Amino acid sequence: MKIVVAVKQVPERDAVVRVAADGRGVDASDVSWTMNEPDAYALEEALQLKERAGSGEVVVLCAGPERVQSTLREALAKGADRAVHVVTPEEGEGSLGERDSLDVARLLAEAVRAESADLVLTGLQSDDLGAGQTGVVMAELLGVPHATLVLQVELLGSGSGAGGNSGIRVKRELEDGWMQHVEMPLPALLTVQSGGNRLRYATLMGIKKARQKEMREVEAAAAGKRVDEVVKVSPPTRVKRTEMLTGTAESIAAVLIERLRFEVKVL
Amino acid sequence: MSRDVLVVMQTSGAGWHRMSFEALAAGQKLAAEVGGTCSAAVVGEAGAIAPLAKELAGKKLATVWAVGDALLAQYTADGWVMALQQLVAEAKPGFVVFPHTYEVRDYAPALATRMGEVLIGDVTGFSVPEGGRPVFVRQWMQGKLNAEYQHAGGGVCFVSVQAGSFRADAVEDGAGEVKAFAPKMDAGGIRTKPGEAFREAAQTVDLSAAPVIVSVGRGIGEQENLEVVKELAEALGAELAASRPICDAGWLPMERQVGSSGQTVAPKLYLAVGISGAIQHLVGMKGAKTVIAINKDVDAPIFEVADIGVVGDLFEVVPALTKAIRAQKAG
Numbered sequence: 001m002k003i004v005v006a007v008k009q010v011p012e013r014d015a016v017v018r019v020a021a022d023g024r025g026v027d028a029s030d031v032s033w034t035m036n037e038p039d040a041y042a043l044e045e046a047l048q049l050k051e052r053a054g055s056g057e058v059v060v061l062c063a064g065p066e067r068v069q070s071t072l073r074e075a076l077a078k079g080a081d082r083a084v085h086v087v088t089p090e091e092g093e094g095s096l097g098e099r100d101s102l103d104v105a106r107l108l109a110e111a112v113r114a115e116s117a118d119l120v121l122t123g124l125q126s127d128d129l130g131a132g133q134t135g136v137v138m139a140e141l142l143g144v145p146h147a148t149l150v151l152q153v154e155l156l157g158s159g160s161g162a163g164g165n166s167g168i169r170v171k172r173e174l175e176d177g178w179m180q181h182v183e184m185p186l187p188a189l190l191t192v193q194s195g196g197n198r199l200r201y202a203t204l205m206g207i208k209k210a211r212q213k214e215m216r217e218v219e220a221a222a223a224g225k226r227v228d229e230v231v232k233v234s235p236p237t238r239v240k241r242t243e244m245l246t247g248t249a250e251s252i253a254a255v256l257i258e259r260l261r262f263e264v265k266v267l
Numbered sequence: 268m269s270r271d272v273l274v275v276m277q278t279s280g281a282g283w284h285r286m287s288f289e290a291l292a293a294g295q296k297l298a299a300e301v302g303g304t305c306s307a308a309v310v311g312e313a314g315a316i317a318p319l320a321k322e323l324a325g326k327k328l329a330t331v332w333a334v335g336d337a338l339l340a341q342y343t344a345d346g347w348v349m350a351l352q353q354l355v356a357e358a359k360p361g362f363v364v365f366p367h368t369y370e371v372r373d374y375a376p377a378l379a380t381r382m383g384e385v386l387i388g389d390v391t392g393f394s395v396p397e398g399g400r401p402v403f404v405r406q407w408m409q410g411k412l413n414a415e416y417q418h419a420g421g422g423v424c425f426v427s428v429q430a431g432s433f434r435a436d437a438v439e440d441g442a443g444e445v446k447a448f449a450p451k452m453d454a455g456g457i458r459t460k461p462g463e464a465f466r467e468a469a470q471t472v473d474l475s476a477a478p479v480i481v482s483v484g485r486g487i488g489e490q491e492n493l494e495v496v497k498e499l500a501e502a503l504g505a506e507l508a509a510s511r512p513i514c515d516a517g518w519l520p521m522e523r524q525v526g527s528s529g530q531t532v533a534p535k536l537y538l539a540v541g542i543s544g545a546i547q548h549l550v551g552m553k554g555a556k557t558v559i560a561i562n563k564d565v566d567a568p569i570f571e572v573a574d575i576g577v578v579g580d581l582f583e584v585v586p587a588l589t590k591a592i593r594a595q596k597a598g
């Protein structure tokens with residue numbers, strides 16, 4: 001069982017984000033980076049699948065500039081076996097910012113093809129672009145079936161990989177707290193939703209071992225022509241008039257008590 | 268390039284998914300602004316969708332496409348992509364509009380890819396510059412930034428619209444001609460086997476009826492810190508709810524989650540503590556009469572929907588508020 005997990009490096013959640021000078025992207029100069037949250041769950045699911053099967057390989061894959069290697073290292077420290085880094089320039093021509101979802105998915109699909117994986121996992125959505133489609137696009141490019149919003153994966157049959165496996169059964173999330181099982185043959189691609197497992201932490205031992213693990217760099221293909229173009233990025237303008245309170249905690253509490261008593265009428 | 272708009276409606280059980288008419292409103296508006304016609308499609312087993320198509324015939328639409336086949340009785344991504352690719356080839360729209368539902372997330376990107384296109388997903392609004400291509404707005408960084416997208420090239424432009432961004436009651440009535448469309452379906456091309464929808468355990472907490480809710484988000488930092496908001500909820504006589512990450516981590520049970528994959532609530536008061544206000548959370552609580560948000564980040568999107576916004580550290584504000592409420596109640 002060979003599993004490829006696509007992990008994306010995204011700005012920390014509390015990062016202060018500014019619009020880039022050209023008005024078409026995010027100014028990344030002061031940003032600290034982290035692993036996209038659903039991708040961490042995808043990695044966890046892959047590691048548990050391998051552990052349950054008793055054999056196999058988990059390969060983590062990321063497209064981006066040099067800095068993304070810290071995220072790949074983190075995945076290796078948590079237990080992934082090796083990493084593939086599709087190297088793109090930090091900015092300008094060929095950088096992630098200049099590519100649309102189809103183009104990024106092409107880069108990733110190309111790398112997956114070279115691995116001939118049984119299963120490909122991605123997160124369901126990235127925290128920065130929020131496109132929510134790279135995984136589904138990859139499945140289409142790879143010509144494999146897919147399921148989205150997946151919480152759990154179960155191997156059907158012997159579970160020993162391509163030949164010995166009759167397929168998988170996944171539990172996926174529907175809206176309003178509903179769930180559904182879906183079965184499909186392998187190879188397949190799944191986009192993973194957060195919360196299906198508890199995330200593990202990297203141990204000191206894991207971090208030490210990660211330094212010895214393989215990190216293969218492949219050069220990204222030239223960018224294709226964008227199908228969609230980002231023409232402008234800006235902070236949203238407030239539509240609703242919110243009464244904003246600042247001051248000491250006590251003075252805020254006093255104002256809130258007034259509102260709760262006389263306007264909201266819950267006190 | 269065609270200026271016509273095709274809206275793909277989504278069914279749910281024997282009726283409509285609630286977001287379908289929001290997408291239809293967006294489609295009619297887009298068609299009016301680019302100077303094209305608007306049509307709509309409903310996909311399913313032919314007999315099951317007939318009454319739905321008939322209902323659509325009462326809307327201002329050029330054509331109502333009833334896309335029917337036995338293999339479309341239950342949703343599969345492969346089935347939908349197969350059928351809709353043929354419909355798009357037949358109807359030749361310039362724009363295809365979807366509601367941004369979980370189902371659309373599952374197949375629309377594949378449909379777009381098959382046609383060499385990219386879905387412009389989760390759109391919150393659009394404008395059409397004089398004589399130019401529409402500019403679609405979508406959110407980046409979980410709502411901290413707005414990004415404007417334009418479709419390039421001569422192909423079909425695929426767009427999905429965010430929940431609550433267009434008003435279903437803005438759909439214009441009129442008359443549309445129903446056309447049955449029978450796509451050529453190949454059972455072998457449907458690779459997944461979907462099961463029936465189910466709900467995990469019976470819910471023991473019904474937040475939908477709670478008049479006062481205190482809801483906690485990742486700003487709380489650690490599980491032990493939950494005590495601070497529990498005390499506030501207790502003082503207020505409120506139910507405790509949470510954003511997804513709190514339930515994902517197992518700090519509170521899933522049934523206390525508010526949002527698109529959790530419960531939908533409409534209390535008199537929703538007090539959001541350390542919640543950023545991602546759209547998937549907002550759809551679950553927008554019906555609240557009054558929203559009070561406590562967040563240390565003045566730019567947090569939750570303040571967009573809050574009536575009262577407190578910019579501050581929850582670890583200072585919440586205990587002070589709890590104390591004041593207790594004092595007030597003690598008379």
Ligand SMILES: Cc1cc2nc3c(=O)[nH]c(=O)nc-3n(C[C@H](O)[C@H](O)[C@H](O)COP(=O)(O)OP(=O)(O)OC[C@H]3O[C@@H](n4cnc5c(N)ncnc54)[C@H](O)[C@@H]3O)c2cc1C
Pocket residue numbers: 013124125409483484485486487509510511512513524525526527528529540541542543544545546547548551561562563564567579580581582
């Ligand atoms: C398909 C899909 C379905 C989803 N379904 C749901 C759902 O049903 N419900 C849901 O909630 N989410 C859902 N999500 C996740 C959603 O997109 C967000 O990731 C999530 O709501 C964020 O939770 P949060 O606001 O608690 O955390 P964050 O976004 O991390 O926000 C934490 C906030 O706390 C503030 N903060 C930090 N420290 C302090 C402090 N000391 N004092 C005051 N404020 C502080 C920060 O400024 C920040 O705004 C879904 C996502 C997807 C893609």
Ligand SMILES: Nc1ncnc2c1ncn2[C@@H]1O[C@H](COP(=O)(O)O)[C@@H](O)[C@H]1O
Pocket residue numbers: 006007008009036038039061062063064096101104108121122123124125126127129130131132133134135
């Ligand atoms: N540059 C990238 N490198 C690795 N994985 C990525 C990259 N971009 C997107 N992904 C994967 O695709 C998922 C969905 O991203 P998106 O379509 O941007 O919302 C992410 O959760 C990742 O698993």
